[in-house]
Amino acid sequence: MIRARPGGLLRRLLLFILLFSLCFTVLASSVQLYIEYRREMRDIDSRMELIRAGYLASLERSLWDLNQEQLNVQLRGLVDFSDVARVHLTSADFDLVQGNPAPAGPLRIERFALDYQPPSGPLRNLGELEVSTDLGAVYQRLYATGLTSLLWMAVFLCGLAVALSGLFYRLVTRHLKVMAEFARRIAAGEWQEPLHLDKRRGSDEIDTVAHALDDMRRAILRDIERRETDRLALQDNRDELLKMVERRTASLMRAKDEAEAANLAKSRFLATMSHELRTPLNGILGMAELLRGARLDAQDGKRLDALHKAGEGLLTILNEVLYFAKLEEGVSHPEPVDFSLRQLLDEVLTLLEPRALNNDTILSCRVDQRIAEHHHGAEQFLRQVLSNLLANAIKFTEGGEVSVEVALLSETGEQLGQRLRVCVTDDGIGIAPQMQEKIFERFTQASEEVAQRFGGTGLGLAICKHLVEQMGGCIGVDSEEGRGSCFWFELSLQPASGVAEAPPVRAAGPALNILVVEDVALNREVVKGLLQRDGHRVWLAEEADQALQHCAAQVFDLILLDVHLPGISGVELCRQIRHSDGANRHTRIFALTASVQPALVRGYLEAGMDGVLAKPLKLENLRQVLEGHVPVAESLLSDEAMDWPLLQTHRSLLGAQKVQGLLAVLRDSILQHRDALNEAMAADDCTEVAQLAHRLAGSCDSLGFRGLASTLRALETLALANDESAIRRMSLTLDEQLQHSLDTLKGLLQS
Ligand code: ADP
Numbered sequence: 001m002i003r004a005r006p007g008g009l010l011r012r013l014l015l016f017i018l019l020f021s022l023c024f025t026v027l028a029s030s031v032q033l034y035i036e037y038r039r040e041m042r043d044i045d046s047r048m049e050l051i052r053a054g055y056l057a058s059l060e061r062s063l064w065d066l067n068q069e070q071l072n073v074q075l076r077g078l079v080d081f082s083d084v085a086r087v088h089l090t091s092a093d094f095d096l097v098q099g100n101p102a103p104a105g106p107l108r109i110e111r112f113a114l115d116y117q118p119p120s121g122p123l124r125n126l127g128e129l130e131v132s133t134d135l136g137a138v139y140q141r142l143y144a145t146g147l148t149s150l151l152w153m154a155v156f157l158c159g160l161a162v163a164l165s166g167l168f169y170r171l172v173t174r175h176l177k178v179m180a181e182f183a184r185r186i187a188a189g190e191w192q193e194p195l196h197l198d199k200r201r202g203s204d205e206i207d208t209v210a211h212a213l214d215d216m217r218r219a220i221l222r223d224i225e226r227r228e229t230d231r232l233a234l235q236d237n238r239d240e241l242l243k244m245v246e247r248r249t250a251s252l253m254r255a256k257d258e259a260e261a262a263n264l265a266k267s268r269f270l271a272t273m274s275h276e277l278r279t280p281l282n283g284i285l286g287m288a289e290l291l292r293g294a295r296l297d298a299q300d301g302k303r304l305d306a307l308h309k310a311g312e313g314l315l316t317i318l319n320e321v322l323y324f325a326k327l328e329e330g331v332s333h334p335e336p337v338d339f340s341l342r343q344l345l346d347e348v349l350t351l352l353e354p355r356a357l358n359n360d361t362i363l364s365c366r367v368d369q370r371i372a373e374h375h376h377g378a379e380q381f382l383r384q385v386l387s388n389l390l391a392n393a394i395k396f397t398e399g400g401e402v403s404v405e406v407a408l409l410s411e412t413g414e415q416l417g418q419r420l421r422v423c424v425t426d427d428g429i430g431i432a433p434q435m436q437e438k439i440f441e442r443f444t445q446a447s448e449e450v451a452q453r454f455g456g457t458g459l460g461l462a463i464c465k466h467l468v469e470q471m472g473g474c475i476g477v478d479s480e481e482g483r484g485s486c487f488w489f490e491l492s493l494q495p496a497s498g499v500a501e502a503p504p505v506r507a508a509g510p511a512l513n514i515l516v517v518e519d520v521a522l523n524r525e526v527v528k529g530l531l532q533r534d535g536h537r538v539w540l541a542e543e544a545d546q547a548l549q550h551c552a553a554q555v556f557d558l559i560l561l562d563v564h565l566p567g568i569s570g571v572e573l574c575r576q577i578r579h580s581d582g583a584n585r586h587t588r589i590f591a592l593t594a595s596v597q598p599a600l601v602r603g604y605l606e607a608g609m610d611g612v613l614a615k616p617l618k619l620e621n622l623r624q625v626l627e628g629h630v631p632v633a634e635s636l637l638s639d640e641a642m643d644w645p646l647l648q649t650h651r652s653l654l655g656a657q658k659v660q661g662l663l664a665v666l667r668d669s670i671l672q673h674r675d676a677l678n679e680a681m682a683a684d685d686c687t688e689v690a691q692l693a694h695r696l697a698g699s700c701d702s703l704g705f706r707g708l709a710s711t712l713r714a715l716e717t718l719a720l721a722n723d724e725s726a727i728r729r730m731s732l733t734l735d736e737q738l739q740h741s742l743d744t745l746k747g748l749l750q751s
Pocket of ligand 1: 445450451
């Protein structure tokens with residue numbers, strides 16, 4: 001910043017005025033002196049003229065008369081004239097001098113001829129008069145005059161300068177100072193104080209500048225205020241955006257958790273369904289097996305074989321699906337045992353030999369000599385992987401060769417075991433290069449054609465990959481289309497521990513006497529099989545009369561009653577048992593039914609049943625009943641906000657434990673969504689409200705929380721219509737519904 005020297009402008013102005021005045025004064029003085037000089041000269045001229053006109057005649061007369069005395073008087077008279085320094089008269093008779101005989105200064109000398117006209121005769125020259133005027137005196141005067149005028153001028157000019165300075169300061173400089181100070185304040189950020197000049201008179205240029213400056217200040221102030229408003233708005237927006245991002249992130253996290261939970265639920269569902277399907281399928285296969293012993297004609301025998309084969313195929317698929325689902329769910333953990341790899345290979349190859357023979361394929365096996373006799377590891381997993389790879393090799397090779405080769409990669413020490421590479425090589429159809437990576441993904445097959453020709457689920461290799469990775473190894477394939485494949489895996493096996501594995505012991509309750517009343521033979525057999533598997537003694541009855549006979553002859557610990565019996569229904573039969581005098585009057589009776597609508601269930605309970613077991617029967621549920629964990633009757637009552645039958649159906653399909661798990665997930669989800677919803681509603685973030693409401697409504701619906709679900713759907717509709725005020729009005733109802741649902745969940749989870 002350039003800082004002005006204080007008073008710089010004023011000094012320059014003064015200097016300029018003084019210089020100008022000096023020049024002017026000098027000029028004016030010169031002119032004045034010149035005029036004075038001319039006047040002096042004129043005075044001298046007029047004096048000379050006076051001498052010529054007034055004195056010359058008398059001097060000529062006195063000279064004619066030779067009157068010296070008179071001449072002296074007259075000459076003295078001339079010397080008295082001002083500035084006349086000397087008078088000198090020369091004639092033939094006289095040489096008279098009056099005044100200073102040798103004047104010092106510059107002289108102006110005037111000479112007059114003295115002529116006389118006698119009355120008769122010609123004009124005669126008598127002499128000459130010389131008058132010397134002292135110019136020094138004149139110059140002296142002129143000098144004094146010039147000096148005086150100069151002095152006066154100087155005094156005047158100084159006064160003028162002082163006056164002008166004062167005036168300039170008053171009118172300009174001090175205001176400029178105030179304005180400069182004002183500008184500095186503005187630069188320092190003090191925009192509030194207006195510019196105030198100490199002025200009384202009307203407006204001038206200074207006021208114009210001052211107004212312009214103050215206008216500038218106001219403009220800056222307005223600009224700053226506008227920027228501040230903009231900044232605040234921006235900050236608000238940014239905060240809002242940040243919050244929105246946070247909400248979205250939380251929402252995404254929830255969605256991710258939900259997706260993971262859904263994936264897990266899907267695996268569980270898959271596992272449950274395959275399990276559920278497997279049980280009756282086993283029943284069907286068992287029955288088919290029994291029928292094989294019966295006397296059938298050739299046609300029926302073939303049909304039975306086809307039935308058995310199809311059943312077995314279905315069972316294999318189900319087993320794979322179930323196995324994979326369980327793997328995904330993480331239920332299956334490798335159980336390390338001591339085993340012999342050679343023996344394992346032997347067993348697997350022996351099992352697959354018939355298939356290979358069917359395909360005209362030769363099986364061979366080579367194991368590196370250095371490989372230990374025994375190892376410690378997940379034998380089951382290894383068996384599964386080897387079986388899958390070998391089964392595939394045999395399946396995709398017709399009239400060829402399949403070999404298993406086990407090579408030692410490295411000896412990791414006696415303590416650490418061995419690292420092995422197992423290769424299952426075939427010279428079958430091979431796999432296209434682009435499919436070699438993909439076939440390890442679940443449900444993936446090399447081509448549509450292969451799938452149609454060879455069948456399969458596309459799960460075998462996915463299972464192998466999963467198992468090998470669980471064992472800490474890696475798996476891959478080298479293959480050439482049409483020439484064969486080599487499936488390999490590498491893993492490390494621990495040395496055998498030498499400790500014999502104890503067979504797993506199943507914890508089971510005491511053996512019970514159980515009567516099963518069921519008219520469908522297959523179901524009867526299945527229930528019987530399940531119960532006997534747990535060591536219980538089972539009596540079977542097809543209809544009510546048979547059941548009553550059993551009851552008369554025997555005391556049971558538990559009676560399982562199919563509700564839909566021919567003739568007397570299960571409900572009626574229960575009533576009869578309860579009202580009889582027999583020993584089974586107080587025996588626990590459970591309905592075995594697929595009809596779990598609340599009204600019907602209430603009917604079963606009123607008839608004296610202790611609970612309901614949903615069909616198809618699950619061993620898990622059965623065990624719970626036997627252990628005294630009865631499905632809660634209260635949960636079967638219906639109300640407005642809850643779809644209890646739906647929940648009950650879930651229970652019977654998925655099992656109480658899984659439903660409890662799902663209810664806990666729903667509780668957590670409601671708690672999370674409640675906070676997120678409140679936040680989004682407070683922020684009028686309709687998009688978020690709609691999303692959250694939609695998602696939570698879906699979960700609530702699936703578990704029968706229909707009251708909350710319908711409130712959430714209404715909220716979603718309002719949010720999609722951007723009706724913020726209606727959303728706010730709804731918040732109280734929503735809160736109540738959420739709380740009510742949480743209370744219900746708490747009760748359910750505690751039971
Ligand atoms: P699946 O055999 O039930 O179809 P897999 O996961 O075991 O399922 O195999 C996936 C696919 O990989 C098979 O459908 C087949 O196309 C291909 N494949 C597996 N093993 C071989 C093999 N030894 N030779 C050729 N193709 C194979």
